[in-house]
Amino acid sequence: MRITAKLQEMAASELADMVPQSTFDRIKLTDPHPLFKAFTVGHEGESKGELLGAGQVVKRWFKAAIEGLHARIQAGLKLFHGHSGSDDPSSRIPIGEVVGKKLMNIAGKLSSVACVYIFPVYKNLSLDVASVEADVEMEIDASGLRVVRVGDVTAIALGSSAIETPGFSGATLLGQLQAFAPTEEEEKLSPYLDPARNPFIRLGDDDKVPEPPAKEEEGEKELSPYLDPRKNPFIKLD
Numbered sequence: 001m002r003i004t005a006k007l008q009e010m011a012a013s014e015l016a017d018m019v020p021q022s023t024f025d026r027i028k029l030t031d032p033h034p035l036f037k038a039f040t041v042g043h044e045g046e047s048k049g050e051l052l053g054a055g056q057v058v059k060r061w062f063k064a065a066i067e068g069l070h071a072r073i074q075a076g077l078k079l080f081h082g083h084s085g086s087d088d089p090s091s092r093i094p095i096g097e098v099v100g101k102k103l104m105n106i107a108g109k110l111s112s113v114a115c116v117y118i119f120p121v122y123k124n125l126s127l128d129v130a131s132v133e134a135d136v137e138m139e140i141d142a143s144g145l146r147v148v149r150v151g152d153v154t155a156i157a158l159g160s161s162a163i164e165t166p167g168f169s170g171a172t173l174l175g176q177l178q179a180f181a182p183t184e185e186e187e188k189l190s191p192y193l194d195p196a197r198n199p200f201i202r203l204g205d206d207d208k209v210p211e212p213p214a215k216e217e218e219g220e221k222e223l224s225p226y227l228d229p230r231k232n233p234f235i236k237l238d
Contacts, residue, residue: 010038010113010175018100018115023075027099027117035118036099037176039130040168041156042069043111047167049131059138060146061168063110066103068150070112072134073101079116081125082164083133083157095122098156106170113174114156126160128173133157 015038027034044066047059061069079096100115118127135151161172 012175012177015115015175015177018102018113019117020075020100023099023117031120033120033178035120035123035176035178036115037118037127038113038115038174039156039158040106040111040171040174041073041114041130041132042066042168043106043170044109045168045170048165049167057145059136060144062146065136065147065150066110066112069132069134069153070101070103072150072153073098073112073114073132073156074153075099075101077114077153077156079118079156079158081122081127081157082159083131092155095119095125095158106174109170111170116156116158125158126162127158129159129161129164129166130171130173131157131159131164131166131168132171 015036018038019036024034042061044061044063047061048056049059075098077098078092078094079098080092081095096116096118098114099117102113102115104111104113106113114130118125132153133155134153136147137149137151138145139148140146159166166172
């Protein structure tokens with residue numbers, strides 16, 4: 001398996017860890033080269049957006065509100081390309097789904113990060129910003145509107161920063177990775193890349209090449225491919 005990664009804030013291994021193995025296996029049944037992206041979908045601070053009957057407003061999000069938002073984002077939540085005037089997600093065409101999530105501290109702010117799978121037909125869309133569609137309760141104090149409770153999260157809208165501005169200033173793409181089937185050459189090498197099978201792989205700081213265990217003829221026969229420097233790339237000929 002090969003993985004190509006485009007990263008801004010997140011290591012490839014960290015992004016991959018957000019996808020449960022069962023989910024990955026399910027997706028691979030129909031998509032041999034799945035594309036996953038990680039977005040910040042909310043963070044402590046301010047967000048801007050339309051409020052029915054009030055126009056454009058600024059909402060303040062404290063830690064508890066972000067934790068509430070994060071708790072409401074569930075695997076399987078649908079992704080859409082841009083926002084819609086409809087409140088009914090069933091009338092829209094999804095372009096992907098949420099497959100994992102993680103609370104992270106980014107630039108000193110508690111942030112809700114969602115890992116999403118993009119359906120194959122939409123892989124080439126320019127998607128680098130995210131906006132959550134959710135029901136929230138707010139209170140007004142001396143400094144303005146403050147989010148006090150997050151209700152249902154109905155969707156996540158993805159778009160391009162070239163034409164759209166997310167409600168949260170930091171609601172941007174953190175990284176992406178795409179998994180590919182192994183090449184023919186990688187298939188040939190795969191037995192030699194397994195340290196449990198190849199005694200010539202050096203693990204940690206130990207630079208000693210381990211001696212093949214003393215075995216009877218049958219055991220030595222099992223090791224023979226690994227003892228051939230023409231086949232085993234981990235044998236160094238000085």
